[in-house]
Amino acid sequence: MRRPRSLSCFSVRTVFIVLLCCLVTSSLWADDSLGDKVQQFTLENGLTLLVAERHDSPTFTAYMTIGVGSVNEVGDNRGVAHLLEHMRFKGTRQIGTRDFAAEKPLLDKIEQTAVALERLEQQPHADASRKQVMVDQLHALQQQHRSLVVKDEFSQIYSRHGGVGFNAFTGKDLTSYLISLPTNKLELWMSLEADRMQNAVLREFYTEREVVLEERRRSYESRPGGMMYEALLATAFRVHPYRHPVIGWTSDIENLTLAETSDFLHRYYAPVNAVIAIVGDVNAEQTHQLVERYFGGMSPGEKIPPVTAVEPPQQGERRTEVRFDAEPQLLVAFHKPTLPSRDDYTFDLLSHLLTEGPRSRLYRSLVLEQQLATKVTSYSAPGARYNNLFVVSLTPRSPHTTAELEQALYRELELLKQQPVSEQELTPIRKQLRADRLRYLKSNNGLANMLTRFQVVAGDWRYLVDYDENIARIHGDDLQQVAQRWLTKENRSVITLVQEADDEAL
Incomplete structure (x- = not known):
């Protein structure tokens, strides 16, 4: 059976953008708030369990999220978290052999x-x-x-028992494993995942390391988007480990050893760094009892240490060219604070104001009116546990150049700095944020993802309960001040994709 497709590395930032549009006290549960519906349990060994009962279908979604990502790697093991995402599908002493x-x-x-x-x-x-x-x-x-070796035995077992969506993804801040199953298979999930946490066997290590190298060549070294994104992080960050790709640099992957990988696994992929979310047709107390039975006796493991490196303030514009045989593109990024900073909430609104939908400022000006661009988007990257970047991505419309488009972008940003945003503009943005969140919360997968992600990244899943209220406190002058404070020349990094000239034309 085919191994589950990885959602790791480059795609994870997209997942997080979606999640930022999904933080709400949901009306899907009538008058009850999300805070009342989610029950939290903490085991003595440090494992956190979050349960949300939903009895509209006889299924549940389970997320096991480990608060370990590429940001926690050091010079001699970069890429290990992503490699372990692959390796933990290989089985245990009982499964896969x-x-x-x-x-x-x-x-x-x-x-x-x-x-x-x-x-x-x-x-x-x-x-x-x-x-x-x-x-x-x-x-x-x-x-x-x-x-x-029994190939993909985890996947085969889950499939035989009605499992769907068996997958995993690795990001800067965390690694998540997910599956949806019929309600009567809850104990099966507990048994398999407890076995995977305690008894993982890193079989086929060297062949899988080659698979990851090929993934890097295919997804990063031969794709303009991947090359630009890596160049952006390496340009904008000089000190903080956010500068390194989740998958690792080629030399990192080639030199990862089984001993280093096994050490990282046994120290950190343990209860003290783990959050489980079970959302669906389950009983919270019974779920808690099962987690205690299967996970409660495990050793806590070693708590992942915080990253002590702090990116110093940028003192001037940084520019990098990426040369590739592809249509020109442009990335412009600005350093910004992360959650729970008030400015971080403000950037959520600012992103919608600038690029979300045909009425957004940059789309209306650069795509529709001036016809300088074919596409413009914005997002926060590359992680959220530590201060990150606000990124604007633009694709010029021929015959216009990236230089023309870049200057037009700066003119629009200067207009934003000159006067507060009107409530008339902000009101529909708030409504759209809420509508997007409600749509996402309809799925068990969406809620389970949010619960574990924000328990890890924010330190408390309840961060998302008050999100709407915090957004409501932000007004037009806040957006203006954030633009003045962060969207400056000395704080920006610019990556330009330059189309390589045809050798025959030279």
């Missing part, structure tokens, strides 16, 4: 051979014939190992 007693010594031989080969490759004048012998040995061991 035909005979673990026979498999274990073979896994040890593979690791010994692979480590010896990598040490040989690091030598400046390594013997080529000896290297080839070891490559052949490793290949033979891996071939032998395949006969003991």
Whole structure:
């Protein structure tokens, strides 16, 4: 069976943008507030359980979110969180193997051979014939190992029991695993995920590392959007680990070891860093009892340390060109504070004001009236636990250039700084934010995602309960002041995609 498609890396920021449009005290539950409907339990080992009962269909959605992402990596293990997203689908001592007693010594031989080969490759004048012998040995061991592996057994089990949407994604701030199942399969989920937390086996490590390298080549090194986004983060951040891609740089992935990956797994993928959300046709107290039974006896693990690096204030504009055979594009980003700053709420409104829909200021001016652009969007990136960026993405309309479009953008931003936004403009934006949130909250998946995400990122899922009230407190002069404070030349980074000239034309 096909391995679940990863939602990791570049797509996660898009997921978060959607989530920022989904924070509300929902009217879907009549007069009861979201705060009253969600029940929270904390186990002695630090695991947090959030349960929201919804009995409109005999199903539930489960999210297991670990508060560990690429921001928590250091120089010698960058890319490890994303690689572990892949590896934790490989199974346990019971799942994914035909005979673990026979498999274990073979896994040890593979690791010994692979480590010896990598040490040989690091030598400046390594013997080529000896290297080839070891490559052949490793290949033979891996071939032998395949006969003991049951591919995608987690996915097969869930599928046989009616599971849908079995997947995972890794971001800057967290890693999430998700599935929707019939109500009577709740204990099955508990059993499988408790086994995965305690007994994960990192089988097929070196072949999966090659899969990740190919994913990087396909999604980042050969796609203009991926190249621009990586250039943006590396340009805007000089100190903070947000500058590094979730998937890792190529040299990071190539040098990740099984020992480093296993150490990261066993220290941090543990109850003290975990949040479970169960949303659907379940009983909260019974769910709590099951979580206590399956997860309560586990060791807490090591709490992930906070990132101490602080990005210093930017003192001048930064510019980077990306050369690629594609249509020109433009990214303009400004440093900004993250939640729960009042300015962060203000940027949610500002993003809608500028780029959301045909009535938004930038779309109306740059796309419809001046016809300088074919597309304009804005979003916050790359994470939310630490101060981040407000990004405007623009695609010029031929024959106009990125330079023309960039100057037109700055003129519009200057207009925003000159006078407060009217209530007439803000009122429909607030309504649209609420409508978007209500649509998202209709799904068990949407609510489970929000609960775990904000428990991890904000430190308390209740952050989303008061979101509407906080948005209502923001007025037109707040948007003006935020634009004056943050949307400045010295605070911006500009990435331009320049189309490479045809070699034959030179």
